[in-house]
Amino acid sequence: xxxxxxxxxxxxxxxxxxxxxxxxxxxxxxxxxxxxxxxxxxxxxxxxxxxxxxxxxxxxxxxxxxxxxxxxxxxxxxxxxxxxxxxxxxxxxxxxxxxxxxxxxxxxxxxxxxxxxxxxxxxxxxxxxxxxxxxxxxxxxxxxxxxxxxxxxxxxxxx
Amino acid sequence: xxxxxxxxxxxxxxxxxxxxxxxxxxxxxxxxxxxxxxxxxxxxxxxxxxxxxxxxxxxxxxxxxxxxxxxxxxxxxxxxxxxxxxxxxxxxxxxxxxxxxxxxxxxxxxxxxxxxxxxxxxxxxxxxxxxxxxxxxxxxxxxxxxxxxxxxxxxxxxx
DNA sequence: AAAGATTGAATAGTCAATCTTA
DNA sequence: TAAGATTGACTATTCAATCTTT
Numbered sequence: 001x002x003x004x005x006x007x008x009x010x011x012x013x014x015x016x017x018x019x020x021x022x023x024x025x026x027x028x029x030x031x032x033x034x035x036x037x038x039x040x041x042x043x044x045x046x047x048x049x050x051x052x053x054x055x056x057x058x059x060x061x062x063x064x065x066x067x068x069x070x071x072x073x074x075x076x077x078x079x080x081x082x083x084x085x086x087x088x089x090x091x092x093x094x095x096x097x098x099x100x101x102x103x104x105x106x107x108x109x110x111x112x113x114x115x116x117x118x119x120x121x122x123x124x125x126x127x128x129x130x131x132x133x134x135x136x137x138x139x140x141x142x143x144x145x146x147x148x149x150x151x152x153x154x155x156x157x158x159x
Numbered sequence: 160x161x162x163x164x165x166x167x168x169x170x171x172x173x174x175x176x177x178x179x180x181x182x183x184x185x186x187x188x189x190x191x192x193x194x195x196x197x198x199x200x201x202x203x204x205x206x207x208x209x210x211x212x213x214x215x216x217x218x219x220x221x222x223x224x225x226x227x228x229x230x231x232x233x234x235x236x237x238x239x240x241x242x243x244x245x246x247x248x249x250x251x252x253x254x255x256x257x258x259x260x261x262x263x264x265x266x267x268x269x270x271x272x273x274x275x276x277x278x279x280x281x282x283x284x285x286x287x288x289x290x291x292x293x294x295x296x297x298x299x300x301x302x303x304x305x306x307x308x309x310x311x312x313x314x315x316x317x318x
Numbered sequence: 319a320a321a322g323a324t325t326g327a328a329t330a331g332t333c334a335a336t337c338t339t340a
Numbered sequence: 341t342a343a344g345a346t347t348g349a350c351t352a353t354t355c356a357a358t359c360t361t362t
Contacts, residue, residue, distance in 0.1 A: 016291025132175025142301035
């Protein structure tokens, strides 16, 4: 009846926890490395890239601050100050929302698009080198589909 | 010759980038939620749990600060101050290293083990609910194995 | 000088309070 | 009053500087 789980009851003795653990460790290692390398190579912090990417993909290249915050991955709760910084660098500009005087729009500028296009291949290259290159097509699909399920379930529960 | 990549050259038009993207989004969403829920339920910050878990698993329940920093996932560069805080709460204690006067050992106390054992089932439950429950056995294995490959490759390149 | 650890100073991230418009 | 955004104040994270021991 004695089982090996007795020896180390808190560790990776079950598949779900082991998967979660490697998920955390991989994120910590890769995000830091890629962030540093992209900033070294382009001068653009990854958080700026994140904002410019979302604005560029949006209708008319602009979004309300709230929507921008919802789409961005890296600096969620800092968007207002982040946009300040990127605006100082001339890569976005704030515009009033014609439909709602309370809202503010952040719009990507020509310089912003230029910088985004310059940085993009470098970022994509790092993702390829550090992440995708080590996985097979089947593994990539399994990870993408699996995590999409997890994320969908999460968005279903949390508002 | 025209291809659809022309339309949206920066977005998720390739599997590697799409997988990376959902990887980032899942991490951002889940870590925040689980962190909050575990702290609410146990009073123990996840960063403390992280430290206690590694110390508990280590030989004699203690590690040199450097080794602890290397094993911890959440607050890598903060270990010294983190151990200060956990020490104030009586869950770890610093000990001199008999073999090297420069080094310091962090050792888990009885209270630390008690708190860890109390928090563990709650943390594991959240991992199950928010993460593992939404994946099949096959998906969990694919994610675990895939990310382990990625991490191994990373540790092979970066020292 | 170099390794191990801690600390100071700067940036990033979070939560609640505030200010403006609907 | 409530929604949208910004700001203040607090905590977390990081990097370089420092202090001690080898």
